[in-house]
Amino acid sequence: MPAELPPDLAAAIRFDAAGLVPAIAQDSESGEVLMLAWMSADSIAATLASGFATYWSRSRQKLWKKGETSGHVQRLVELRLDCDGDAILLRVAQTGPACHTGHRACFFRAVRDGALAEID
Amino acid sequence: MPAELPPDLAAAIRFDAAGLVPAIAQDSESGEVLMLAWMSADSIAATLASGFATYWSRSRQKLWKKGETSGHVQRLVELRLDCDGDAILLRVAQTGPACHTGHRACFFRAVRDGALAEID
Helix, strand or coil: CCCCCCHHHHHHCCCCCCCCEEEEEEECCCCCEEEEEEECHHHHHHHHHHCECEEEECCCCEEEECCCCCCCCEEEEEEEECCCCCCEEEEEEECCCCCCCCCCCCCCEEEECCEEEECC | CCCCCCHHHHHHCCCCCCCCEEEEEEECCCCCEEEEEEECHHHHHHHHHHCECEEEECCCCEEEECCCCCCCCEEEEEEEECCCCCCEEEEEEECCCCCCCCCCCCCCEEEECCEEEECC
């Protein structure tokens, strides 16, 4: 049986039509924004129960414990919800790089002089 | 005529079915994650052209220059794109609180002891 969400948390989250909510992962020590992924009710419950960030993979349509194969897990430090309940912030302790490209964070491209450049 | 996106940026962004992409606003000084909102191609172009964060309001279905009425604007410091092009990170200089509730950031609730609590 899957873990359940705290009732007040479940009531406060506004899932989209697909039953998902965007989740920002932030390094709790450095403040660096690591990635954005998506969570279902089950993935939030699994994250709270296990203490490790677990998302919903939209491409694979299944729960995705971050780092399950790579070992680059995210230990949950704190789960926050925004004012209108439609975005989650996971403050995490990241093991290894967060990005599948090997970059520490997924946001390694930025606009520079009117063009997209790799900055990290 | 609306401003246009840099072509390589336009090609790299993967907008969703509604033509939107989630955008995280982060305080460029403190690293605090301020809010999550949504951007259209036009709102990204307006942000780059004006130097102030401009989102797409899903509730009002129009461009929304953050702080237009409240004065709580976000001066753009840097616009980043993630590895697969489906999330944006705006590093900004925030004037006043980012949240319409008056909190500095929208993520002022967190799970504590299995329940949702106001923490800021």
